[in-house]
Amino acid sequence: QPHLQESGPGLVKPSETLSLTCTVSGGSISNSGYYWGWIRQPPGKGLEWIGSSDYTGSTYYSPSLKGRVTISVDTSKNQFSLRLSSVTAADTAVYYCARPRLGFFDWVTWGPGTLVTVSS
Amino acid sequence: DIQMTQSPSSVSAYVGDTVTITCRASQGISRWVAWYQQKPGEAPKLLVYTASTLQSDVPSRFSGSGSGTDFTLTISSLQSEDFATYYCQQTSSFPLTFGGGTKVELK
Numbered sequence: 001q002p003h004l005q006e007s008g009p010g011l012v013k014p015s016e017t018l019s020l021t022c023t024v025s026g027g028s029i030s031n032s033g034y035y036w037g038w039i040r041q042p043p044g045k046g047l048e049w050i051g052s053s054d055y056t057g058s059t060y061y062s063p064s065l066k067g068r069v070t071i072s073v074d075t076s077k078n079q080f081s082l083r084l085s086s087v088t089a090a091d092t093a094v095y096y097c098a099r100p101r102l103g104f105f106d107w108v109t110w111g112p113g114t115l116v117t118v119s120s
Numbered sequence: 121d122i123q124m125t126q127s128p129s130s131v132s133a134y135v136g137d138t139v140t141i142t143c144r145a146s147q148g149i150s151r152w153v154a155w156y157q158q159k160p161g162e163a164p165k166l167l168v169y170t171a172s173t174l175q176s177d178v179p180s181r182f183s184g185s186g187s188g189t190d191f192t193l194t195i196s197s198l199q200s201e202d203f204a205t206y207y208c209q210q211t212s213s214f215p216l217t218f219g220g221g222t223k224v225e226l227k
Contacts, residue, residue: 047156047164047207049216062215063121096163105211106154108175110163 002027004097004111012091012118018084022097022111023077030055030075033102038071038082040093041113048093052105053080087118122146122210126219132227137198141222143191143208152212155184155193158221159204168193169211195224 008020022036029036035052042048051061053071061069070083084091094115098107123146133139143153151171156164166175168184171191181196195202203226208219 046221047209047218049209049218052216060214064215098163101169104169105216106166106169106209107156107164108166110165113163 001109002099004099004109006095006097006111006114008114008116010115010117012087012116013120014088014118015086018082018087018091018116018118020082020095020097020114020116021079022081023079024099025078027099029073029078029080031102034099035060035105036071036073036080037098037100037105037107039096039098039107041096042090042093050082050084050095052100089118092116092118121215122149122213122217124208124210124217124219126208126222128222129220130223130225132225133198134227135198135200137227139195139198139202139224141193141195141206141208141224143186143193143219145189145191145210145212148188149210149212151187152210153184153186153191154209154211155182156207156209157202157204158207164207167206198224200226 003025012018037052038050051071053059068085073080094113096113097111099109125144153171155168158164172184183194205223
């Protein structure tokens with residue numbers, strides 16, 4: 001089983017862009033059939049899927065994020081990244097990166113999560 | 121979008137009890153449901169996929185059932201380590217969606 005680790009700023013100002021990276025170790029991000037994902041959880045609330053990408057850059061995004069989200073993959077670094085623009089306090093959450101079962105969209109491997117707070 | 125309505129939102133139980141959590145999809149999704157357990161401060165853990173298949177290393181006291189729009193997760197003989205929050209997720213179509221969660225608390 002690979003290990004996933006999120007990294008990035010823990011504090012982002014309103015209207016700015018949130019940027020996080022997920023580093024994958026113990027497995028290759030270039031294996032076909034996996035759509036690596038980002039999922040978030042506001043404090044005390046439930047889980048929300050943000051989007052997913054495979055290693056070729058094929059992506060799926062949540063329409064609720066209204067075009068603010070971009071997920072990209074860097075195969076040379078074995079990483080995938082999340083960018084969320086024009087953030088507000090409602091984007092404050094623990095952000096998780098995750099790997100699904102091969103060919104499916106249930107999440108079998110998760111990073112520990114990172115709290116991102118949107119505040120001036 | 122497919123809405124996943126989970127109930128109850130919380131349940132109190134004793135060690136040894138059987139707990140059943142339900143999830144209803146807003147449209148038919150065959151058996152494309154997964155269930156997760158989340159403990160405070162931890163990432164969710166996959167318990168069940170395709171409605172009834174137990175993920176490896178998950179104790180057999182957990183079981184899932186259902187198809188179409190109605191799904192259940194049953195925890196038999198509740199253990200102390202099972203007190204947590206449980207989520208369902210539909211994996212049938214994008215956008216992927218989760219239920220609101222069920223907190224299983226000690227009575």
